Amino acid sequence: MRIEVLCTGDELLTGVVPDTNSPWFMARLLRLGERVSRTTVVGDDRAAIRDALGEIAERADVVLVSGGLGPTADDVTAEAAAEAAGVALVEDVATVARLRERYARRQLPLSPNVLRQARVPAGAEVGANDVGAAPFFALTLGRCRALFVPGVPAEYRHLVETQVLPRIERWRAPGSGAFSFRILKTIGLPEARLDEQVAPLSGRHPGVTFGFRVVPPESHLELLARGTTPEDAAAKLAAAEKDARAVLGECVFGADEDTLAHVVVSMLGARGETLTVAESCTGGLVAAALTDVAGASQVFPGGAITYGAALKTAFADVPAELIAAKGEVSAEVARSMAEGIRARTGTTWAIAVTGYAGPGGGDPREPVGAVHLAVAGPTGMWHERHHFIGDRERVRRFATGAALDLLRRRLHEREGER
């Protein structure tokens, strides 16, 4: 099946708004074993949309068209679609009723502009939009099925999930099989090593495609299993996942929607344990990642940004003499920060980070990119030194990931001891 994408909107051609919809659709489609062949972006221009639709219809089996279905005068996608199909625009009765009900409920006036959204090409199959005003509609252009959704990301995703993907699954050639998909997320493993460790599995799982995606500082392994039935695909996926997990071991921190911070917060929550941080070069990024997780307050009471030497002493009780003797970026100071902040806050665990993020700073022993991490916990203290390559932003991002991961691996080990 040849699938294309047509995005409409002046804002996509001026760099004002990046197109986040298409990458999301493409990733979602991969899970069905399908991919996009071509993407086209045109402005809010009726002739341009009509012409692009006509060209695509000659090549593709399916085209997903987004944007230009709203209430304003520059929303011209429905008109362009009608022209491409050689039909008139007609008012869809069900959409008019839905819009009337929607606006009455919100006590908003129903202007003629709002009702413009109910006008669709004659013969189109119309679907309701539960999260917005504009409808979904499907139209046949020659041998091509064109599916129209609004460009607003929440509406786009909802309608792709509920209207577009089910249709694509249905339209697939019989015998194209069933698919099952899983992302295994790793950290601390360069992509080349991930590839090398996973390569031997390919031969053992011929029905499974192994893909890689680098989302710094993480590397993700994507498993797509193809089977004769959903059960067959799921069984093939489970076998491949088991082998992959065995090879990758504790480098796998989660799957699918998991984030590293979410995994750490969940593990701590399940154990009834708590965490604090003392951050120097990451300057709040570890705390920000943890507090990005809703409900983090159950395990994370807070911590300190000990960016300067004086605050390392004031908030984490690092002796000023230790800093003078060993330097702010040193194993000793990282350990002392973790120990000090943990004692201060009375938490089960503490993470400490100190390093040179650059571009300035650093010394021959500890150059820019050198980061010391420490984790203090109930049964001891762990330390790691990293040397991250790249600019300030990258060093800080990798240090944040490595810090959370150092704690995760300790928690994981302790799971094993139970």
Added chain:
Amino acid sequence: MRIEVLCTGDELLTGVVPDTNSPWFMARLLRLGERVSRTTVVGDDRAAIRDALGEIAERADVVLVSGGLGPTADDVTAEAAAEAAGVALVEDVATVARLRERYARRQLPLSPNVLRQARVPAGAEVGANDVGAAPFFALTLGRCRALFVPGVPAEYRHLVETQVLPRIERWRAPGSGAFSFRILKTIGLPEARLDEQVAPLSGRHPGVTFGFRVVPPESHLELLARGTTPEDAAAKLAAAEKDARAVLGECVFGADEDTLAHVVVSMLGARGETLTVAESCTGGLVAAALTDVAGASQVFPGGAITYGAALKTAFADVPAELIAAKGEVSAEVARSMAEGIRARTGTTWAIAVTGYAGPGGGDPREPVGAVHLAVAGPTGMWHERHHFIGDRERVRRFATGAALDLLRRRLHEREGER
């Protein structure tokens, strides 16, 4: 001039890598008073690239083609270009010499794959790439000028700046004039208000286009002045900018590449003053924004993440009775946090943030989205209550911006008093 974009690469069709190059090029092009008419993305497929090039060449005056110029077998853009032009691929002598020199300098072996990158369509005009291996080349397809650059962002941007944009400027119709561009960045002003305040200026500056771009929580005003000469364009821009700044007042925090955190750090640095933070709902985001600025340590020694009530007392000396009486999310607690952390750290200024980011929490008086901000300084204390709409991520992002901006406006006022 009709300009199109053709991006090649399987990774752009699977959602693995978002296309950040095109939005950057489009924004850069706007500053020349030009815009992109259509964007096409195809995979690493010779026939698909060739066909797309052929179609575009019939419509466009200029096409920027990116990706597929590297050393591996799936890099087929040069071959596709040669096919589209009906010419052979030839080895470019200057590129071979540059590659030999580049690899010798790095003491890397010069494999046949590396030399593949020197093969360009016969008749192409070749330009050197100072930041990578693959060359830039330009080719005429019918009446269309096709410009080829690698997809690696650093190389893409370098070659667009040095090879592509100068050519587009040169090829413009005589009399299309000179352009001058400026972004004025505002915060605390909804887009509709910005539009309303700026609208009257349009009539007074007919040679200047006023554009808006929302980068939450900021709104940016883009001024593009068109003149007969560069001096004329610059003068028109200066006049429009002066009027816009007069209307927008202290809502303008910076221009062009400025960031809000950078402006705050610079203002503090210029005054020899310092800042600390006590963050609750933002959980490290204010500190992370400040420490994202290289050299922030000169003005920011650090601060505290006082996420739970106990740490508000332990690190910012907020009386436990005050928290019990007024609630963690209250004007009184925000003020006390700012006062306490400022006294603890001995800094000139302190920012405090406490609120409900959601999705849980909140009470009838202070629902989810309610955020109290306080700034403590040498001449007093300032407080603001905001109610941000949206999800957890949005509330935290807006609270971070508003907190930095509350301090910026106080610093700005004091500039006036000097």
